[in-house]
Amino acid sequence: MHTLTHRLLGLVMASLVSNAVAAATSYPPAFDPGYRPEASSDEGGFWYQVDKLERDIQHSPFVVTDPALNDYVGNMVCKLAGDYCSDIRVYVIENPHFNAAMFPNGMMHIHSGLLLRVESESQLAAVLGHEIGHYLRSHHLKQWRGLRDGAGVSMVFDMLLTGGLMTWAVMAGNSSFGRNQEIEADAIGANLMHASGYAPVEAANLWRYVDAEQKADSSRQASSVFFATHPQPKERIAKLEAHISQLPETGNTLKNNGLIEKIMPLYRTFMANHLEMQEYEQSELLLAKHEEMGYPEAEVRFFRGELHRLRNQPGDQDLAVDAYTASLKLDNPVPDAHKHLGYLHLRKKNNTEALSHFRNYLALAPDASDKQMIEFYINSLESKND
Amino acid sequence: MDHTTTMRSARSFRSITKLLLTAFAVIYLSGCAATHVSKIDQLSTIDGSSEIVLMPLDVELSILTAAGLTEPQAEWTQNAVQHIKTAAREEFARRNSNLLLFDAGGLNAESTLVQLQKLHEAVGYTIRLHHYGPLKLPTKNNQIDWTLGDDIAALKEHTGADYAMFVFVRDSYASAGRVAVQLLGAVAGVGVAGGTQYGFASLVDLNSGEIVWFNQLISGSGDLRTKKAADKTVTALLKTLPSAG
Amino acid sequence: MIKQIKRLFILGLLSSLAGCVQYSLVPAGSAVSAKGITVTPPMDWNKSPANLGKKVEIWTRDGVSLDQLIFIGGISDGETLFKSWNKALPMPAFNAGMLPNDVEDLVKTSLKNLAGGEIQIDTSNLKPTEFGGTFGFEFELDYFEKSGLKKRGNAFAVIKDEQLYVILFTAADLHYFGEHLPEVRKLFESAVI
Known part of the structure; x- marks a missing residue:
């Protein structure tokens, strides 16, 4: 019985797949490179707002300006987008959530939380390709027009309160229209990856990780905006894999290619932001992935220590001590590990250890801004020892 | 990946301003009201005229669709910006003052010139909320008593002006579909707004940093799409602006 | 965020229409208790009607923005x-065993989440200070509002009888922070718990 059902499903899947491929080859871009709409058109009005938003973004303190990282991502976009390269501008935004965004005027946002989660250049290419897919097919415009023409009067109050576009965003998520666009963008993204020498299978792997992360954090699932506006990962992975299996084999396995090196100068900032979300199950998964990927181990261990210290549930203090201690035994340790070990030992009344870690902290970071605080504890611990 | 969620969060950059203007639009929808406050009788001058730098205009014109969504109109807005600049130049000239334009190129988020504009945004919001709005601050005694501080010197140095003027306008017009809904609403006895205009202008003394003049305009009618109508709006908005000399 | 804004807005609208919720004057020179912290403000302040929690009170001099x-x-x-x-x-919770470094993170994350979680707050210069006659500590904060406006802050904290007390001053980096910090410091020095 089960086998039969599976076979039947297999048949249905197979026919879906061939449709998808037929459709994939007929995904022509909705416009030519260098396109700009007429100012008098509704699309021109839409662009006008997005252009304004882009000017704000250019002055935004949340844009990551690191030139090496920006060049790296920018070059990847060019490789994937081909003739449309100069129409797309990428902004890396400091935001711990897993997200990226594409705007009709060619502005693309990549969240720092996304950079932390991709484990190879191919996975990053999957995201960029997907966004370029949305762009080339003018998905925003279609959604926006669809909403404008079909919007109910119940939206009026929302609109008044939020200024219009935000409501559009929320409403768009609930339509199957939006989900079909996601599937289409996945297919285009896989095609672009394939054409640029990346391994399309990494797109499916990325979704598998996102699925695992989502499951690790069941408490937030219901409220996640992301999954309200996107197909569930299972459906998505199945469709993607079916699509990829139809692409000619190229043996592409482009892997890291300097991804970690480009992220490293910003790793502490990005990880600290991630931990501030207090989604500790997610952070645990992420750190395990980083360890596997080959991020510097002293950094990963340090953030394991941070995770346990900040979570502060029963048993976490001991785990924090273990992680910080382990990180200090590795190359290029983080000086703050000594500081937090000092405080943790102070809490446990291990005065000798506390004193030695506080001293080591100031030895490694003589200009630390909390020097006065640490000196206060060193003095009081020394007087206790006397 | 999403091309909507981030749009949503990014939009919230200016959501407070929008929220506030909507609040005013809702409260004062009926009729037209202009209220101004001035701390000076005349603009200061060295040689009989005064230099006023017009800061980047924050203007947006939209169509109000049948469903009540505002749809921004790029062409109207671009025209309105030109009309306002021209009209402001004429209004300033009538007050023995010259209009200078602000060059915003190549500034980063931390630069004083960007921060001064952000601070003015917050001060403008504060004046609308705490001075004109319902939440009065007892220590202010109903006086406009706000400043951008000594760092205003950076703007004076950058522009060479004596004053800076900030202008904010949101304007919406009923679409054909909206007019139909309005008519239906009238038959059914429900009030449906045809479009609103909200704007304010604020003058900052570049020697002291103080807000020396502030005016807001709320109207159920008014137009910025054509030069003639825009002239009328700008004249009303700047009516109480003092002269130099 | 939308819900939050909507809620705030409707609340503000209703209360302003009802005319019952208003800012009230906190006069200079007389001792006043704010959530268990007694201070003598050297200048007048406005007390906000906003309710961010049972144990929170907000004052402002020039407006909460x-x-x-x-x-x-x-x-x-x-x-x-x-x-x-x-x-x-x-919101992260306080734990009675917390030390200054933990309170620093606690205040930081609380303030960040109050702003919708989308700002990044840096803290620095943690140092000991006397708070109401006992050992306390203070630190500085730096961040950008979502609007891009740069803010600075100073936090004073003490844990007394296993309870946490904080005086937190934040203001626009341009003018307002420097203008009011000396007054805030005097007010802090007058604090008694």
Whole structure:
């Protein structure tokens, strides 16, 4: 019985797949490179707002300006987008959530939380390709027009309160229209990856990780905006894999290619932001992935220590001590590990250890801004020892 | 990946301003009201005229669709910006003052010139909320008593002006579909707004940093799409602006 | 965020129509208790009607977008500084065993989540200070509002009888922070718990 059902499903899947491929080859871009709409058109009005938003973004303190990282991502976009390269501008935004965004005027946002989660250049290419897919097919415009023409009067109050576009965003998520666009963008993204020498299978792997992360954090699932506006990962992975299996084999396995090196100068900032979300199950998964990927181990261990210290549930203090201690035994340790070990030992009344870690902290970071605080504890611990 | 969620969060950059203007639009929808406050009788001058730098205009014109969504109109807005600049130049000239334009190129988020504009945004919001709005601050005694501080010197140095003027306008017009809904609403006895205009202008003394003049305009009618109508709006908005000399 | 804005807005609209919720004057020179922290302000302040939590009181001098003086008093083990308004952004809880470095992170994350979680706050210059006659500590904060306006802050904290007390001053980096910090410091020096 089960086998039969599976076979039947297999048949249905197979026919879906061939449709998808037929459709994939007929995904022509909705416009030519260098396109700009007429100012008098509704699309021109839409662009006008997005252009304004882009000017704000250019002055935004949340844009990551690191030139090496920006060049790296920018070059990847060019490789994937081909003739449309100069129409797309990428902004890396400091935001711990897993997200990226594409705007009709060619502005693309990549969240720092996304950079932390991709484990190879191919996975990053999957995201960029997907966004370029949305762009080339003018998905925003279609959604926006669809909403404008079909919007109910119940939206009026929302609109008044939020200024219009935000409501559009929320409403768009609930339509199957939006989900079909996601599937289409996945297919285009896989095609672009394939054409640029990346391994399309990494797109499916990325979704598998996102699925695992989502499951690790069941408490937030219901409220996640992301999954309200996107197909569930299972459906998505199945469709993607079916699509990829139809692409000619190229043996592409482009892997890291300097991804970690480009992220490293910003790793502490990005990880600290991630931990501030207090989604500790997610952070645990992420750190395990980083360890596997080959991020510097002293950094990963340090953030394991941070995770346990900040979570502060029963048993976490001991785990924090273990992680910080382990990180200090590795190359290029983080000086703050000594500081937090000092405080943790102070809490446990291990005065000798506390004193030695506080001293080591100031030895490694003589200009630390909390020097006065640490000196206060060193003095009081020394007087206790006397 | 999403091309909507981030749009949503990014939009919230200016959501407070929008929220506030909507609040005013809702409260004062009926009729037209202009209220101004001035701390000076005349603009200061060295040689009989005064230099006023017009800061980047924050203007947006939209169509109000049948469903009540505002749809921004790029062409109207671009025209309105030109009309306002021209009209402001004429209004300033009538007050023995010259209009200078602000060059915003190549500034980063931390630069004083960007921060001064952000601070003015917050001060403008504060004046609308705490001075004109319902939440009065007892220590202010109903006086406009706000400043951008000594760092205003950076703007004076950058522009060479004596004053800076900030202008904010949101304007919406009923679409054909909206007019139909309005008519239906009238038959059914429900009030449906045809479009609103909200704007304010604020003058900052570049020697002291103080807000020396502030005016807001709320109207159920008014137009910025054509030069003639825009002239009328700008004249009303700047009516109480003092002269130099 | 939309819900939050909507809620605030409707609340503001209703209360302003009812005319019952208003800012009240906190006069200079006389001792006043703010959530268990008694201070003698050297200048007049305005007390906000906003309710960010049972143990929170907000004062402002020029308007809450420009400066805020926040008093948080008597936070016990397991309690949060501000009340949570978004399930996806839980407020971190105070723990009676916390040391200055932990309180620094606690205040930072609480303030960040109060702003919708989308700002990045840097803290620095943690140092000991006398708070109401006992050992306390203070640190500085730097961040950008979502609007891009740069803010600075100073936090003063003490844990007394296993309860946390905080005086937190934040203001626009341009003008307002420097203008009011000396007054805030004097007010802090007058604090008694």
